[in-house]
Amino acid sequence: MSSAELTDAPRRSFTGRRVRLGDFLLQVVAGAAALAATALVLLITYKVVEGAQLSLGTYGLGFVTRVAWNPVAGHELYGAASFLFGTAITSLLALALAGPLAIGIALFLTELAPRTLRAPVTALVETLAAIPSVVIGLWGILVLGPQLRLHIEPWLHSGLGFIPLFGTPSAAGASIFTAVIVLAIMILPIVSSITRELFLGVPRDLKEGALALGTTRWEMVRGVVFPYARGGIAAALILGLGRAIGEAIAVTQVIGGGVFIHWSLFSGGDTLASKIAAQYQGATSNLQESSLIYLGLILLVFSLVTNLTAQWIVRRVARRQGVGIARA
Amino acid sequence: MSTPDFTSSGLRRRRAVNRLMELLAWACAAIAVGILGIVVFSVARRGAGAFNLDLLTKTPVPFALGPVKQGLANAFVGTIVIVGFAALMALPIGILVALYLIEFARPAVRNVVTLALDVLNGIPAIVIGIFVFGLFVVGRGQSGFAGAFALGCLMLPLVARSTMEVLVLVPTSLREASLGLGVPRWRTTLSIVLPQTIGGIVTGATLGVARVAGETAPLLFTSSIVGTQVSWNPSHALQTVPVAIFELSESPDPADHTRAWAAATVLLLFILFASLGARWLATRSRRKLEAAR
Numbered sequence: 001m002s003s004a005e006l007t008d009a010p011r012r013s014f015t016g017r018r019v020r021l022g023d024f025l026l027q028v029v030a031g032a033a034a035l036a037a038t039a040l041v042l043l044i045t046y047k048v049v050e051g052a053q054l055s056l057g058t059y060g061l062g063f064v065t066r067v068a069w070n071p072v073a074g075h076e077l078y079g080a081a082s083f084l085f086g087t088a089i090t091s092l093l094a095l096a097l098a099g100p101l102a103i104g105i106a107l108f109l110t111e112l113a114p115r116t117l118r119a120p121v122t123a124l125v126e127t128l129a130a131i132p133s134v135v136i137g138l139w140g141i142l143v144l145g146p147q148l149r150l151h152i153e154p155w156l157h158s159g160l161g162f163i164p165l166f167g168t169p170s171a172a173g174a175s176i177f178t179a180v181i182v183l184a185i186m187i188l189p190i191v192s193s194i195t196r197e198l199f200l201g202v203p204r205d206l207k208e209g210a211l212a213l214g215t216t217r218w219e220m221v222r223g224v225v226f227p228y229a230r231g232g233i234a235a236a237l238i239l240g241l242g243r244a245i246g247e248a249i250a251v252t253q254v255i256g257g258g259v260f261i262h263w264s265l266f267s268g269g270d271t272l273a274s275k276i277a278a279q280y281q282g283a284t285s286n287l288q289e290s291s292l293i294y295l296g297l298i299l300l301v302f303s304l305v306t307n308l309t310a311q312w313i314v315r316r317v318a319r320r321q322g323v324g325i326a327r328a
Numbered sequence: 329m330s331t332p333d334f335t336s337s338g339l340r341r342r343r344a345v346n347r348l349m350e351l352l353a354w355a356c357a358a359i360a361v362g363i364l365g366i367v368v369f370s371v372a373r374r375g376a377g378a379f380n381l382d383l384l385t386k387t388p389v390p391f392a393l394g395p396v397k398q399g400l401a402n403a404f405v406g407t408i409v410i411v412g413f414a415a416l417m418a419l420p421i422g423i424l425v426a427l428y429l430i431e432f433a434r435p436a437v438r439n440v441v442t443l444a445l446d447v448l449n450g451i452p453a454i455v456i457g458i459f460v461f462g463l464f465v466v467g468r469g470q471s472g473f474a475g476a477f478a479l480g481c482l483m484l485p486l487v488a489r490s491t492m493e494v495l496v497l498v499p500t501s502l503r504e505a506s507l508g509l510g511v512p513r514w515r516t517t518l519s520i521v522l523p524q525t526i527g528g529i530v531t532g533a534t535l536g537v538a539r540v541a542g543e544t545a546p547l548l549f550t551s552s553i554v555g556t557q558v559s560w561n562p563s564h565a566l567q568t569v570p571v572a573i574f575e576l577s578e579s580p581d582p583a584d585h586t587r588a589w590a591a592a593t594v595l596l597l598f599i600l601f602a603s604l605g606a607r608w609l610a611t612r613s614r615r616k617l618e619a620a621r
Contacts, residue, residue: 022514030428033421034437037484038444044451044481047462104356112353121357123607128364130603132542134570135371135592138577142585143370185363192360214334216346239450246452249544249570253577273454273545280548296458300451307450311443 048300051293054286063294069259069275071288078291080272080298085261087271087302090176090251091244094183099237101184102192107221109192110199122196129189137253140182141174145254148178153266167264174256177265179274182250187240194236198229235313242306246299248273272299368596375593378586383594388556400591402558406472406566410551411541413476413562414483419533422487423522429488430495431517442492449485453545456481461549472562475551479543483536490535490610494528495521497617527613531606538602542595544570569595 055063055078066079109122153169160166202225210220256268257278270278272295283289333342386399429438460478464471498521506516547568554567569591576588
């Protein structure tokens with residue numbers, strides 16, 4: 001090896017003036033991919049707004065407050081209010097069912113479960129998230145729906161019928177109630193796995209400190225774990241809500257459909273997402289197609305709001321506590 | 329928190345509350361595992377009875393009268409084609425995004441792109457379907473490519489995320505050793521860092537495939553108006569397993585329900601094995617990387 005070669009090598013790598021072609025190429029190609037992924041979000045927003053243009057121009061914001069879905073030519077009129085109501089009632093009730101259950105599961109997995117149960121139960125709960133929505137929907141329409149209609153709904157109606165939520169069960173079998181249960185099953189694993197990671201992040205010395213002061217395990221959870229993870233739990237619940245709002249297929253299968261606002265859980269209805277999915281075989285007019293995309297635009301806005309809020313909370317909590325918590 | 333009550337009656341009450349809460353937490357876990365058991369069992373029980381090879385080898389017969397041997401071969405082929413193309417699109421891009429974010433990007437850029445990936449992950453599948461409908465289907469008609477693009481959009485954030493998670497585990501000392509030996513940055517990245525993460529990438533790919541193989545919503549608007557023949561050509565709309573299950577589940581005919589159960593069982597088995605396999609791979613590769621640290 002000549003001395004020229006020895007001095008040559010470092011000069012190339014340390015001056016920093018000449019950027020290697022390979023480095024440049026890799027950085028540009030990888031950077032372009034990252035840019036494309038970011039641009040995709042913007043492109044999605046743009047395309048959905050563009051598709052909804054006709055309906056936006058025709059109805060403006062009045063679309064959001066009108067209860068109507070009439071595709072008959074000459075009498076066409078569309079509005080989102082009943083679907084917004086259906087989305088709100090199904091996703092909020094699903095969250096009310098799944099939220100406490102998920103927190104209970106997370107507590108079990110982090111504080112109570114014997115070592116041998118911990119990994120398998122974690123895996124099983126997360127497996128629930130892997131079941132495709134169309135399979136849950138199939139089970140919901142053919143197994144769960146009839147069971148609820150024959151046994152649970154009449155029982156709730158006879159006991160609690162004075163509350164408008166528990167109205168007369170419909171003969172058709174499909175109901176908002178079935179949709180609520182199906183959605184609760186679908187968001188349970190998401191909320192519980194985020195909450196579990198939050199609870200794992202609670203410093204051990206805080207927990208042991210509380211126990212050493214003579215608290216019971218529950219008092220320790222209430223006094224240390226919950227306050228410490230409060231922000232993160234809120235983020236997990238918001239992400240779960242976002243999932244419930246956006247789920248289309250399983251809800252379409254079990255909810256029955258219908259354009260009206262009513263309080264009875266045991267009759268049919270529609271959500272924004274289920275209405276879009278139910279109309280997949282083609283709209284009959286441009287205005288109808290555009291109105292469906294308008295429903296999608298509302299969904300997109302909801303998903304952006306829930307995700308950004310949750311991310312904002314997560315980042316704030318992470319900065320304050322210096323711990324990273326996982327996303328959905 | 330108030331001072332604990334140490335009188336004997338107070339202690340008894342506090343212990344009782346604690347016991348109750350522990351029982352409730354056990355019950356929550358039991359309910360979740362129970363739901364999984366009930367769903368999987370009731371699908372598998374109905375599906376196993378209905379399953380035979382005709383499901384995979386025969387095509388559907390529209391308006392069949394009497395017991396005609398029919399299956400969903402077109403749907404299985406369509407799912408393989410569409411999911412395959414989706415993976416071809418999402419894998420390279422997802423890996424490149426992860427490489428850029430971990431190896432090259434400044435923190436501010438990394439934050440923005442990571443946020444975009446999280447937002448993309450949170451956009452409802454049905455909205456992705458509408459987006460691809462507007463992008464490719466309007467004016468051109470449905471196609472397997474459009475469906476694959478929609479599924480690729482869903483896969484991208486999953487692949488990028490799981491690749492990022494293993495990339496950060498690769499020890500800095502390894503990069504420094506390679507750079508110190510005079511290996512250029514791009515070769516260090518591609519032939520030293522990337523091979524270390526192969527386990528994580530395979531995990532991400534498997535999870536991504538498992539997730540999108542069961543997706544129905546993005547395909548309704550992009551690849552659902554189909555014939556009954558088996559086709560490998562993605563420039564036409566292709567039937568897929570989830571869309572077939574969706575249509576059969578809405579049918580009033582019990583014979584259609586039987587086929588839906590059988591197809592659901594096959595799909596569910598594939599997805600459960602894939603996601604449990606991915607989990608196992610993830611634990612293994614993480615343990616290996618952490619041991620190397």
